[in-house]
Amino acid sequence: MFRLHRVRGNCMAPSRPRVSLFITCLGDQFFPEVGEAAVKVLRRLGAEVTFNPAQTCCGQPAFNTGYRDEARAVARRVLDIYDDAEYIVAPSGSCTTMIRVFYPELFSGEPVLEERAKKLGGRLFEFSEFLVKVMKVTDVEASFPHRVTYHDSCHLLRELKIESEPRALLHAVRGLDMVEMQDFKLCCGFGGTFAVKFPEVSVAMGEDKLQAAIESGAEYLVANDSGCLMHLAGLIHRRNLPVRTIHLAELLAAQE
Amino acid sequence: MSSHGIESGKIHEASASVLRDAHLQGAYKSSTLRLYTERLHAIEGVPGFERLRQRGRALKREVIEHLDEYASQFADSVERNGGRVHWALNAEEVCSFVLKIAQDAGATEVVKAKTMVSEEVGLNHYLESAGIRGIESDLGELIVQLADERPAHIVAPAIHKTRQDVSNLFVNHLKCERTEEPERLTAIARRALRECFARARVGLSGANFAVADTGAIVLVENEGNIRFSTTAPRIHIALVGLEKIIPRFEDLAVFLRLLPRSGTGQKLTAYTSILTGPRRHGEDGPEAMHVVLVDNGRVGMLADEKMREALYCIRCGACLNACPVYRKIGGHAYGWVYSGPIGALVTPSMVGLGAARELPFASSLCGACREVCPVQINIPDLLLHLRAKSQELPPARKPPGAPVSERGSMRFWAFVMLRPWLYRFASGLARLGQRLYARNQWIQKLPVYPASQWTAGRDFPALAKMTFRKRWKHL
Numbered sequence: 001m002f003r004l005h006r007v008r009g010n011c012m013a014p015s016r017p018r019v020s021l022f023i024t025c026l027g028d029q030f031f032p033e034v035g036e037a038a039v040k041v042l043r044r045l046g047a048e049v050t051f052n053p054a055q056t057c058c059g060q061p062a063f064n065t066g067y068r069d070e071a072r073a074v075a076r077r078v079l080d081i082y083d084d085a086e087y088i089v090a091p092s093g094s095c096t097t098m099i100r101v102f103y104p105e106l107f108s109g110e111p112v113l114e115e116r117a118k119k120l121g122g123r124l125f126e127f128s129e130f131l132v133k134v135m136k137v138t139d140v141e142a143s144f145p146h147r148v149t150y151h152d153s154c155h156l157l158r159e160l161k162i163e164s165e166p167r168a169l170l171h172a173v174r175g176l177d178m179v180e181m182q183d184f185k186l187c188c189g190f191g192g193t194f195a196v197k198f199p200e201v202s203v204a205m206g207e208d209k210l211q212a213a214i215e216s217g218a219e220y221l222v223a224n225d226s227g228c229l230m231h232l233a234g235l236i237h238r239r240n241l242p243v244r245t246i247h248l249a250e251l252l253a254a255q256e
Numbered sequence: 257m258s259s260h261g262i263e264s265g266k267i268h269e270a271s272a273s274v275l276r277d278a279h280l281q282g283a284y285k286s287s288t289l290r291l292y293t294e295r296l297h298a299i300e301g302v303p304g305f306e307r308l309r310q311r312g313r314a315l316k317r318e319v320i321e322h323l324d325e326y327a328s329q330f331a332d333s334v335e336r337n338g339g340r341v342h343w344a345l346n347a348e349e350v351c352s353f354v355l356k357i358a359q360d361a362g363a364t365e366v367v368k369a370k371t372m373v374s375e376e377v378g379l380n381h382y383l384e385s386a387g388i389r390g391i392e393s394d395l396g397e398l399i400v401q402l403a404d405e406r407p408a409h410i411v412a413p414a415i416h417k418t419r420q421d422v423s424n425l426f427v428n429h430l431k432c433e434r435t436e437e438p439e440r441l442t443a444i445a446r447r448a449l450r451e452c453f454a455r456a457r458v459g460l461s462g463a464n465f466a467v468a469d470t471g472a473i474v475l476v477e478n479e480g481n482i483r484f485s486t487t488a489p490r491i492h493i494a495l496v497g498l499e500k501i502i503p504r505f506e507d508l509a510v511f512l513r514l515l516p517r518s519g520t521g522q523k524l525t526a527y528t529s530i531l532t533g534p535r536r537h538g539e540d541g542p543e544a545m546h547v548v549l550v551d552n553g554r555v556g557m558l559a560d561e562k563m564r565e566a567l568y569c570i571r572c573g574a575c576l577n578a579c580p581v582y583r584k585i586g587g588h589a590y591g592w593v594y595s596g597p598i599g600a601l602v603t604p605s606m607v608g609l610g611a612a613r614e615l616p617f618a619s620s621l622c623g624a625c626r627e628v629c630p631v632q633i634n635i636p637d638l639l640l641h642l643r644a645k646s647q648e649l650p651p652a653r654k655p656p657g658a659p660v661s662e663r664g665s666m667r668f669w670a671f672v673m674l675r676p677w678l679y680r681f682a683s684g685l686a687r688l689g690q691r692l693y694a695r696n697q698w699i700q701k702l703p704v705y706p707a708s709q710w711t712a713g714r715d716f717p718a719l720a721k722m723t724f725r726k727r728w729k730h731l
Contacts, residue, residue, distance in 0.1 A: 154620070
């Protein structure tokens with residue numbers, strides 16, 4: 001049952017939004033279940049979800065590594081693909097940041113493209129942001145009776161300023177015991193290119209994050225970004241550590 | 257650890273080595289955490305601290321956008337006060353000015369208050385070759401001097417040394433009794449330095465701020481050694497990076513509230529000195545005050561519209577304390593004088609991007625630095641800018657085990673990403689290929705760079721059996 005929440009009287013959530021899913025390259029290739037979960041939750045709330053198969057990547061790997069021409073070419077195509085989408089939702093703070101924050105910078109000096117990038121940034125939302133700020137929902141009728149700790153991904157937290165929305169969604173999950181770990185805002189060490197350019201440092205930072213998660217007593221570490229989760233899950237698996245990772249979308253889709 | 261030369265190119269080996277050193281890990285972790293936490297406490301008591309940061313940024317922007325005017329005004333003010341100004345283009349010029357002044361004064365030693373600019377230009381080494389001793393009066397600088405190391409932090413040079421380390425150094429070099437109590441260690445250093453202050457003819461300092469309208473040099477400290485070094489000797493030399501200039505005396509109200517809180521978590525340091533020229537008739541203090549205005553790459557930063565922002569830095573060190581990478585690898589791994597986030601920005605500008613091209617990549621771009629910067633420098637953005645600039649240089653050596661250059665890989669990646677049909681084809685091909693490496697949906701070893709870097713320390717998830725786009729049909 002989709003519930004309508006009214007905020008400040010005149011700010012109504014759309015009753016049946018058309019959402020174009022931005023799956024992200026990591027989601028498409030490694031974590032399709034995250035995409036499936038996001039679709040499930042969105043549909044549960046009454047959204048109509050579409051998927052444009054022309055999508056591939058937002059261009060961040062090239063941008064992060066300093067190859068702006070390559071990033072620009074890929075970004076240019078993203079502008080075309082989503083020209084007529086009303087809402088675009090990505091289960092990733094990182095990709096949302098790339099498009100909303102860095103596309104205008106990539107296209108600065110090209111006013112038409114810069115304008116299109118800004119407009120796209122206004123229609124693109126990170127998954128938890130979309131649920132809470134656009135659909136005005138915090139209770140998605142999820143049920144996940146486990147102890148969970150939330151990791152604030154850096155782009156999500158510091159570029160997009162999204163930190164209360166994921167927590168609001170988690171607090172509404174039935175049976176969920178949410179604990180904050182020590183240094184929950186500390187970078188996990190993924191950092192995109194950083195993970196392969198400075199792997200030992202990346203791993204050392206990941207170890208610290210996982211130690212904090214384990215010490216919090218949580219069974220699951222939840223985050224909104226597959227990059228962070230991939231890095232941490234890889235470390236968990238290599239060292240056989242007593243904690244599991246889960247994407248927020250998967251947790252919210254759960255009805256255990 | 258060599259105290260000379262540029263070793264930023266060795267950051268990979270250096271950081272790996274620091275990670276394996278439990279002693280250093282412990283020292284860095286506790287010190288940075290302490291400074292980070294103390295900053296938080298210090299700003300809690302200031303409602304409107306955010307506005308203060310904005311104001312600080314606006315003031316720095318004002319100066320940097322008109323640096324030529326303000327530098328000129330500052331120089332005029334210093335000379336009006338009876339001081340002398342020297343404009344130094346590079347390290348060589350700074351060193352030769354200082355040497356000349358010392359030699360003209362017949363000095364065999366120069367007592368130094370802490371100044372990172374003197375490290376930048378390699379002053380001690382230069383003076384030593386001319387037979388003049390540079391005596392470090394700052395306890396932290398003294399410690400690293402005894403250890404023949406560079407400072408490991410912008411504000412706390414010996415942040416990586418435990419009490420035990422310091423005790424050992426003092427026993428070995430100062431021939432004193434063994435103690436690990438900070439008060440006793442400080443007293444030992446004080447005893448050793450007291451004589452130097454009394455007999456030195458030349459005192460050398462840096463500057464925290466250089467006030468354009470009054471020509472004042474402003475210095476903050478807790479030990480009192482700066483006060484001594486700048487007032488007891490007959491001659492005071494101040495090395496001032498061009499970016500240290502602030503417009504007006506009253507702007508100190510903003511900067512003196514930002515700097516100590518951000519740097520050491522103090523409302524004010526124990527001593528704040530405002531030096532406006534040499535002594536006037538009937539006063540105490542130095543007969544002569546020389547101000548050396550230092551370029552050494554700063555004007556190059558100014559010329560770059562983006563990098564200009566890095567000149568807002570007031571050298572508080574807060575970004576180092578907040579940086580999860582600095583906390584792990586420490587200051588020496590950065591290979592030169594300035595470390596941490598700000599170090600990664602200014603080092604390439606001062607020593608050339610070619611000699612320090614790895615530094616902008618030694619960051620996960622988490623943004624913790626920007627959060628604590630008192631003048632709100634957008635450090636991650638500037639790091640990304642330097643990364644793009646570094647790819648304009650001739651390509652670096654191909655990493656060992658890499659089949660193609662990085663640029664080649666990126667071009668190929670873009671080629672594929674621009675063509676969904678090719679992307680799908682590559683997806684299928686990769687799924688075939690990974691059968692060689694994947695066990696139970698995990699890969700433990702990938703042979704090719706950069707993937708091999710990943711699997712050295714953690715497992716890599718195998719590609720999902722079906723991509724999302726294939727599963728979409730069934731959703």
